[in-house]
Amino acid sequence: MQNALTTPFEKGNQNQTTTWADCIAWYDDLALQYPNVLRFSVVGTSDAGVPIHAGVVSADGVFERERIKREGRPVFFNNNGIHPGEPEGVDACMALVRDFCQQPERLAALGKTVFLFVPLYNVDGAFNRANTSRVNQDGPEAFGFRGNSRHLDLNRDFVKCDTLTAQTFNKLFTAWDPDVMVDTHTSNGADYSYTMTLIHTQADKLGGDLGVFLRDTMLPFMYAEMDKRGWPTCPYVNPVKDSPDDGIAEFLETARFSTGYAALHDTIGFMPETHMLKPFADRYASMRTLVETALDFTVAHGEQIVALRRAAKAHGRIRREWPIHWAMDEANPSSFRFKGYAAKYKASVLGDYQRLYYDRSAPFERDIPYYNRFPADITVPAPRAYVVPQQWREAIERLQWNGVKLERVEAERQEDVSVYRIASVSSRARAYEGHMFHDDVQLERGRETVTIRAGDYIVPLDQDNARYAVETLEPQAHDSFFRWGFFNSVLEKKEAYSDYVFEDEAERLLAAEPELAAKFDAWKAQNPALLKDQGAVLDFIFAHCARWREPEWNRYPVFMID
Structure with missing residues (x-):
């Protein structure tokens, strides 16, 4: 049975990602074998007419959404494959769900927390499969495309909802009202030593006690635990100038993006971004670790997170004013201990200009400015x-x-x-x-x-x-x-x-x-x-x-x- 449920990533040379058809057939088979652990079904249809699936894992066999919400059970949501060219989350989720089914101790550790997941969100882009659309990325050997069948980026569509896919997501998200969400991605940008970087719901924008909890309790745990588990993590590398040497800024993920959309529902959101220049096997391993780290924290602090979200919604009922726009505080950065490579310039062989490159023979570790405050303007x-x-x-x-x-x-x-x-x-x-x-x-x-x-x-x-x-x-x-x-x-x-x-x-x-x-x-x-x-x-x-x-x-x- 173990061999039958080995994932495409595990079967190959750890540089393979599943196809849509293999992924769905694999989950269908898993749900048939473990009906008391996993429910897997179609939740919508894409613009190209392809079914969109979602699954639910429950440690005690309770799958009814109304009961789960009525009893105040924490809901952890893992969304994968919004950009099918960034697929490590798709493959890691398969193995994680399989382990819930086959490892009783791992399943029992969920307690009352429900694991909700979308195995592959941008199903249209998954069919547009090649190895030519991610010029800076190291593997896998073949992968899907960023745009959907209407050539739209679904991670810009959560509010405008031009696509049937985004409409499906809006309805699914609202129905389940998850407490924590992890939406898996791969980064594109500067070079540095980290395999994993992290975008999170901007704490000032999330606001209130929930934002304070995210900044002061959850994020410190996430960074410390990722380091302990062998995958040191830094905030998403968003340089304020040409390179991280001069500082990085938190990403103000507005409501067009998944984590910004989640904040509209007072949900804590994470968008892990693995580094595109690292091998696919490392990106896969760090992504699974990140998801498990966020999940373990949610299990341990589920009641508190549920209560904080409930309080945030209650406060919204009586607010006398609403912040609706935020801007970076450029005058008061904090700092982050950053492990990077020296950014240098040399003459381009293509034209008459100086080009940026990162010298991996000159690594550094030092504090850099970290702009992580965004007051409402x-x-x-x-x-x-x-x-x-x-x-x-x-x-x-x-x-x-x-x-x-x-x-x-x-x-x-x-x-x-x-x-x-x-x-x-x-x-x-x-x-x-x-x-x-x-x-x-x-x-x-x-x-x-x-x-x-x-x-x-x-x-x-x-x-x-x-x-x-x-x-x-x-x-x-x-x-x-x-x-x-x-x-x-x-x-x-x-x-x-x-x-x-x-x-x-x-x-x-x-x-x-x-x-x-x-x-x-x-x-x-x-x-x-x-x-x-x-x-x-x-x-x-x-x-x-x-x-x-x-x-x-x-x-x-x-x-x-x-």
Whole structure:
């Protein structure tokens, strides 16, 4: 039986990773042999029509999600293969689940903790198999591709949910509401001695007692234990300049990424990044060790983590203000004892420039600046509820997939609400993951009376999933629905004018609207060269007059009931 359940990695030369078909068949067989330990099933379908699977391991044969959550059992979630070219987590998870099934002492050590896993998340990318898409990586011999069947990076899709795969993940994650998540990856970047580096939910962004627990208790244990188990680990090597010599910064993993998305649900998230230049066998071994280290900590501290998450959700119900945007504190770095290689430069043989290289014959160990504080730089007052008009169904669907409670309006009414006017936005010059992402959003907040129609939705913040609602509906949040372009049509003025007609009307408007006249005088003083441009002059008056104003133009269509 042991031979029948040997993984492809173990069968080969430790430079092989499983295919999707072999992986799923292997888990199906394992679940049949150990039905009291493992449940394995289809949880969704990818954009290319490929089944997406998930498994659950339970030490006492309890698999019912409702009972597990009702009893407050900790849930540990291991997601693998979001980038199938970074597959060590896929293979390590297979061996770990097999050992749960075949080693009673290992299974018993789980106690009441449930091990939830996705064996291979980006199933579409797994079929795009070759050995040519990871130029800097040492093995395995063949592997999948980063993009899915729509050529999208799934680790940018957790909030916008363009893919059926991400929609499946949102629903699975919400249903199980895991306490700790490990999403396995391989890094690409500087050279250094470590095989394992670690991205974690940024503690300031996670916030509250949960963030303090992560920073002061869980992370020190993780680093110390990884060192003890033979795989010294450092924070993800994110150099503030060309190389780590000048310092590294924590990665501010916003909600488009798995760990940032997890934080919207008050879940502690880890994204281990093995070093691409290390042999695949070493990356595999360090990844399994990292997953087991995080799992062992979760088992030992499960009750405390569950309680901290429960308290974080309860606090969200009564918050008076919400942080929605964070920025690195550049003035107050801490330090990290880093084992690296000297970064040097030499003339390139390809062109007339100096190129960076790392000299492995010149290793060093010293303290380097570590920028790990990210205080909130945008905080908003907490409304009592948001109003999402029913026509914005893309936003409504995503709120529903993430367990946000919505109240449908039964009868039309007028209500005085807070509104945002979009003062300005700027977008990337290039397409980003299927969208033109709004880099910078400037707002003006005011009060208006709006019509709330039957069928519109009220989103109260007195609920456990308030954080998800706030960070997706507040337009200045890092990965809000607005930044991803869900409401772009309100940025376009629908009516226009004929200049020869509007010229006379503009004179009347300036006489009739003193506020407009004052704005126009200020604009003229600031832009004297534009006074020769009829279009610029008339556009300004048309855009700022009250008489011909389009109420919906540049008005953010989600309202706030205070």
